[in-house]
Amino acid sequence: MMPGEKAKDFKGTFRKLLSYMGRYKIALIAVMIFAAGSTVFNIIGPKVLAKATTELFEGMMAKFAGTGGINFQRIGQILLLLLGLYALSALLSFVQGLLMTEVSQKLCFRFRREISEKINRMPMAYFESRTVGEVLSRITNDVDTLGQSLGQSITTLITSVATIVGILIMMLSISPLMTLIALVILPVSGGLIGVVVKHSQKYFIDQQTYLGKINGQIEEVYSGQNIIKAFNREEAALAEFGETNEILYRSAWKSQFISGMMQPIMTFVGNLGYVAVAVSGSMLAIRGIIDVGEIQAFIQYVKNFTQPITQVAQVSNMFQSTAAAAERVFEFLEEPEEDAEVPDSLKDAPAPGRMQGAVSFHHVRFGYRPDKTIIHDFSCEVKPGQTVAIVGPTGAGKTTMVKLLMRFYDVDSGSIQVDGHDVRNFNRSELRENFGMVLQDTWLFHGTIMENIRYGRLDATDEEVIAAAKAAHVHRFIQTLPGGYQMELGEDASNVSQGQKQLLTIARAILADNPILILDEATSSVDTRTEIRIQKAMNNLMKGRTSFVIAHRLSTIRDADVILVMRDGDIVEQGSHDELMGKGGFYAELYNSQFEGQGAVETA
Template identity: 40%
Template sequence: MARNKFDVDEELEQEFNWSHYKRLGGYVGPYKPAILKVLVVIILANIAGMFGPYFMKIAIDEVIPQKNIQLLLIISGLFFVSLLFIAWCMKYRIVAITEIGQDILKDMRYSIFEHLQRLPFSYFDNRPHGKILIRVVNYINTLSDLLSNGLINLISDVFSVVITLVFMFFIDVKLTLYSLILLPILFVMVMYIKDKQRKAYQQLSNKQSNLNAYIHESISGIKITQSFAREEENAQIFDEVSNEYRNAWMKAVKVQFLLWPGVQNISVLTTSLIYFVGIRQIGVDVSTGTLIAFIGYINNFWNPVINIGNFYNSLITATAYLERIFETMDEVPDIQDAPTAKVLPPIQGQVDFENVVFRYEPGKNILDGVNFTITPGQSIALVGPTGAGKTTIINLLSRFYDVNEGSVKVDGHDVRDVTLASLRTQMGVMLQDTFVFSGTILDNIRYGKLEATEEEIIAAAKVVRAHDFIKDLKDGYQTVVEERGSTLSAGQRQLISFARALLADPKILILDEATSSIDTKTEELLQEGLQQLLKGRTSFIIAHRLSTIKNSSQIFYVSGGKIAEAGTHEELMAQKGLYHHLYQSQYDLIRAS
């Protein structure tokens, strides 16, 4: 798909609508009591702030002309107390709102991460992981200011504007109307800028996503980069992608900053207009104290208006990121529990594939009418050419994908009719792509069975012959491995993954190229333990080394989307068909080397 490239902009599949803000409000809801407390404090601070210009008016028009020192000291004291109260309110607001905002962001980040874990393999196959990662981290973080301060400040500023207007109308109606005469210009400006700003930030989010995807890809492939001396070429590509991001950033910022100076200029023009009208007494009759107080109220009016303009800027900016966040959250998992799904009871291990047809892409069947029945305790080896569908069979059994036609059953239960958790907890899976998490070796083996004791972990490690190398490490089972197990060899990572799968004590064991990175000597030792372990379990084994599967109950040769041959090793060798040719070719190659 075109999206699966770092240099291709993502198309927005779901346009923004105002219901997204309602969804955002759903994350705010649990914190309403805390927000209400902050609002009360803010309202009290706003009311206290309104007394400053009024005290100044009284002092200039009445107290100072009358030389009433005592009353002047009282007014000054009250004014000082109001400033202290406002300072305390500001401190409380900053701390409380920051905590609330970060809690909201944490909840959103948890929601998107939880949802990502339920999405199918196909979602991750079709997108660079860097473009997924940026939605969980960067895009959520861009909402920090909006949720930490913006929302509360908006409510605070609206209250401030209303309270200020009340005081202004109380002092002089005509001057108040003069103060509002330039507001229509502001509204026209806002409407003009909003669409341009949203589109600019959509483009910025695309370039930011591309940059993150390339960085992620480059770090993941750093060994290949250095092996082929591609540093200069990659640096040039990075420079191009980074430059695109820079240009998109500059365009977005230029549009965003159109609003702030516009509001600021309108504020200055309004103040100048009031000075002009007040001094010339054009249609008004005001005292000097009233005029000075009114200028103070105009600042109290336009400062929150400027803040509301900044909030609107943040809102438009956040819109571009909310679209991406909610688009991810609205991604419907292809594989999920049906409404009527039941818990799969403890299984024996019978597996039935009935006329199974599966395709990754329309018109191209990977499996085409596959039928087989596996009785409990049998070990099944899957062999055949690359891309024949061997891994697809075990993916359908684990229900990482759903069949297009037919059915896959475990103990007579269609895997689509039972819950995913109850199905997968009864299987042990070791996929071809071995993954070791950062943490101790003990925790890595315990990953699929959290309640396992250390003795059980060591026992599982001994069976798969992992114990020998683990005990020789500096801290043994408490040795901390790096991300993706980079400090371990490929064979060691596979042995740890094998122990992890076996520790779960599954009734169905799936091994996809489980011994591909293990040397021949270790593999021989491993086979000894496996023969005992596989007793009483249904197992599916994919291995290119045919020597490892000779003792399987049945061997399926998968070709052309079907089971072309099936039987024991001896039976298939006697047929002198596809399996015989494959085995003989591999044997001749080993003998020649």
């Protein structure tokens, strides 16, 4: 038996879990009653069977003595009663299993729904500080572990405790002396099992550690197969895998072998117990203190007594796993939410409606951490319909400004206003209804191309989707695909190129028809020829809309109304392309260095 993963706050987590299960308390009470009833009827069985054995033994003895015979009618009545008891026990067990399964799955359903709803209310900072796998684990592994272990552990705990108490009572009712002899055997088996567990635990830990390592290696090699082949590193990858696999084999072999010794030890100790019970029971039967059938019943009780004790130990392990999984789920559900930060006075603020697109940054100051400021003092006025390009070296704060504008984060000081209203006075979801966004990292879901483009506006007709695709210069490409607009995109849209993914996301933004556009390196993954076509489409798209364009290719933003040049979180220059080139400042330096680099490459 492997040690369970432990929760940091076992009691606190279980209190929360019990409060969650409060709405199912009637079903849980029924589970307890049915489980206890099933166990009780099952425990009574050997005592009833003992009467049949005694009746048969006395009948045989009477037949040998010539004073009577076997009363088969009486034995038949006893067996029918026994059959009824076991049938009733099975029925109650079936009902409690059905109820417990329903409760555990309803609880899983509720957790998954609440986690899914919670994800949509979480601030962007949460996802940027954690891996995708960590978040996914909460809604898959942890909830599944919670549902399975909770359903099994509660039922097992009830039946095990009821079995231990019931068997102890039945054994005492037969013979206190034999019960004492049987109980003396338990510490012996417990001590031997403790020695086995102590030696096997370290190997179990090694097994889990290297199982995780080998899974990581397999995933890494599988996802990076093209790189491994390109650098002829197959032998190195195989050697590394073989080394880890060898350690896993040794630790798994030792852990399984040592833990496998528990059953033979339990059997050996149990057989010693049977011998002791048989000897003492025979002596008591000869003296007429107990019946022969009661010896048979007592042996059955002794045989069944160790199993629930082992199950209780397993249940304690399962409860640890349940608490650890529940703790991670509750930690996620208790994370601060975006809308929770909105003051009560602003929660009923009117919807912004369709904005005009006037944007003002007033002395904005911001840092992802309090001790590290990214934006020091940012001020800018953007008129409706203007195209604003934001340029600068990596880490200058370009993307950060966009995140602040869309309220993925809130400013530390200063303000950002849209149409004269502070963005913090708007509900986040209603504010974002006015923004269209195309990022450098494309995101397409598993579905048809038509569905992926329609994601920008769910009520759009097929004709509107096709018109958006034409505006993004992706229509002709889609027509060449098998199935056209109805072609299914695979996982991560791996059946289309990166540039084609970018075109589809641009078509989605065109279809959304938002008054404010944000283009963060939107053409970074397409070739030069396609980039020119997209740029023309973008120029038509941005007419009458306020547009923020982040670009490293400075040739793509020459026609922007205003170019903001950022360095170290501050605007160091602003103006049109010609004005900035005429100044010969930082922008001119960036622009010239970019084209000098291209010229050097061409010369080489």
